[in-house]
Amino acid sequence: MKLFSKEQIYEGDRLTTERQNISSTDLMERAGTQIFNWMHMRMQGAQVPVHVFCGIGNNGGDGLVLARHLTTHGYNVITYVVNYSETRSKDFLINYDRIKNVSKDWPKMMTNSANFPKIHKDDIIVDAVFGIGLNRPPAEWVAEIFQKFRASSAFTLSIDIPSGLYTDKAIANENAVVHANYTLSFQSPKLVFFLPETAKFTVQWEVLDIGIDRDYLVNTETEAELISKFEILPLYKPREKFAHKGNFGHALIIGGSHGKIGAVNLASRSCLSSGAGLVTAFVPECGYHSLQASIPEVMVLTDKEERYISDIKFNIEPNAIGIGIGLDTREETMKALESFLEINKNNLVVDADGINIIARKKSLLKLLPPQTILTPHPKELERLIGKWSDDFDKLDKVKSLSSMYNLIIVVKGANTVIVYKEKIYINTTGNPGMATAGTGDVLTGIITGLIAQGYEPLPATLFAVYIHGRSADIAVEDYGYQSLIASHIIETIGEAYIDLFKPPEQTTEPAQEQEEQQ
Ligand SMILES: NC(=O)C1=CN([C@@H]2O[C@H](COP(=O)(O)OP(=O)(O)OC[C@H]3O[C@@H](n4cnc5c(N)ncnc54)[C@H](O)[C@@H]3O)[C@@H](O)[C@H]2O)[C@H](O)CC1
Numbered sequence: 001m002k003l004f005s006k007e008q009i010y011e012g013d014r015l016t017t018e019r020q021n022i023s024s025t026d027l028m029e030r031a032g033t034q035i036f037n038w039m040h041m042r043m044q045g046a047q048v049p050v051h052v053f054c055g056i057g058n059n060g061g062d063g064l065v066l067a068r069h070l071t072t073h074g075y076n077v078i079t080y081v082v083n084y085s086e087t088r089s090k091d092f093l094i095n096y097d098r099i100k101n102v103s104k105d106w107p108k109m110m111t112n113s114a115n116f117p118k119i120h121k122d123d124i125i126v127d128a129v130f131g132i133g134l135n136r137p138p139a140e141w142v143a144e145i146f147q148k149f150r151a152s153s154a155f156t157l158s159i160d161i162p163s164g165l166y167t168d169k170a171i172a173n174e175n176a177v178v179h180a181n182y183t184l185s186f187q188s189p190k191l192v193f194f195l196p197e198t199a200k201f202t203v204q205w206e207v208l209d210i211g212i213d214r215d216y217l218v219n220t221e222t223e224a225e226l227i228s229k230f231e232i233l234p235l236y237k238p239r240e241k242f243a244h245k246g247n248f249g250h251a252l253i254i255g256g257s258h259g260k261i262g263a264v265n266l267a268s269r270s271c272l273s274s275g276a277g278l279v280t281a282f283v284p285e286c287g288y289h290s291l292q293a294s295i296p297e298v299m300v301l302t303d304k305e306e307r308y309i310s311d312i313k314f315n316i317e318p319n320a321i322g323i324g325i326g327l328d329t330r331e332e333t334m335k336a337l338e339s340f341l342e343i344n345k346n347n348l349v350v351d352a353d354g355i356n357i358i359a360r361k362k363s364l365l366k367l368l369p370p371q372t373i374l375t376p377h378p379k380e381l382e383r384l385i386g387k388w389s390d391d392f393d394k395l396d397k398v399k400s401l402s403s404m405y406n407l408i409i410v411v412k413g414a415n416t417v418i419v420y421k422e423k424i425y426i427n428t429t430g431n432p433g434m435a436t437a438g439t440g441d442v443l444t445g446i447i448t449g450l451i452a453q454g455y456e457p458l459p460a461t462l463f464a465v466y467i468h469g470r471s472a473d474i475a476v477e478d479y480g481y482q483s484l485i486a487s488h489i490i491e492t493i494g495e496a497y498i499d500l501f502k503p504p505e506q507t508t509e510p511a512q513e514q515e516e517q518q
């Protein structure tokens, strides 16, 4: 799913009104009506007090449309105008007039936080104060209103975006943002719903279709994209009946040191389970027996050193190499990695200590082959790009590193982000159970396995991150967050593949909602 920028959304609105020959007021009517339909379907006329807080821009206009429909359908609705500016938008004003026609209770004007109403915890708050047009911090008294929303504990539904969030920059003050239980976002979710510092401001989100011009939506390239089954399925490479193991490549996993052979075990097993035809592990001598005994399918080559890797030499011709897991960063191993990179021409996936070594010696970056994949966790990323001031600064830094060295960078986290040059992909699978030892090794194995069997580096990375998270989502149903371990994720890779071909669960749209949309 494309994540449109603020500018692209405004342009989409403009083109839609032009091509569908409707006014911006009509478009706002659609937007507000969609929110109403959503609520009406769930509330079925319940007389819970609904407090609709409207700003003075178009987000506030949407709120007024909603409040009008709630009123005419007999709901218990109280409307407020958070009058943070006298520069009201045209469509706000039109809808301000319209609501006065349907109710004797005109919207209550708020110019400070002192006259904030009493809101019971079982009431509903609709937040239509700021939309995507926020361009500077809200006034202190407006922030106080947001804090009172939160203090009331009432269910808070934000329209389009929790008020106080920008679409394209970091917030300055967490207290000046609405904490939404649910956000109904028009046409596309906003990037900030997925970034670590701002994801918490909405517990859930949903996209409402307001009929923006199809051609525009299809043909507009976005900087960010959300990756779910819909995007992943077309990347899948089907297998032919007469295929044999030689068709699916040879993957090499290089890593391990005394006490960290398990990392290589995990990566090699996940590499096999992702579908690589052959997998060889290259480890220090001490890893030989445990690997041979625990994974009979994997071939093992060893370094001359017993406890660490000192010289990476092998007589096979792999199609992809995953390197760095459990590697250690001692001097001898650093030298070995450097010598290896100087002659290597193979597709590479670099993880863990492989990244730490490169972070210590940045000149190694230019030895990485084109479209090498780096899979840092937050600390490794910081060693690589330095400290960042906020999520947007982090993305900028990652993008420039990616562009400068032609790298695919997997920024691991709750919503793993894959960056390639100027483009960012946000994964939607995975769960908190994955915050446990070895899950990164499993990911490295899957990416390496996919490249070995013929996936190009970028599709391999997107596919792997998705499958890795999906496997964990399947496994967590049996194990729960606490007891999920990396090995479980490997066991369910097969189910994650099968799941790709299951039809999506049916979402039954009640007829009533459909009718209202027309
Ligand atoms: N396709 C769609 O998604 C549609 C969305 N709609 C809704 O319109 C808003 C965006 O409306 P806009 O008027 O541009 O912005 P806001 O409502 O967020 O209004 C803010 C308004 O106030 C000014 N401003 C910005 N920051 C501040 C501040 N800190 N203090 C005071 N004033 C501020 C700014 O100049 C704006 O004018 C979108 O989110 C949707 O809800 C349409 O209804 C239909 C199509």
Ligand SMILES: [K+]
Pocket: 059, 127, 128, 129, 130, 131, 158, 159, 160, 161, 162, 163
């Ligand atoms: K809002």
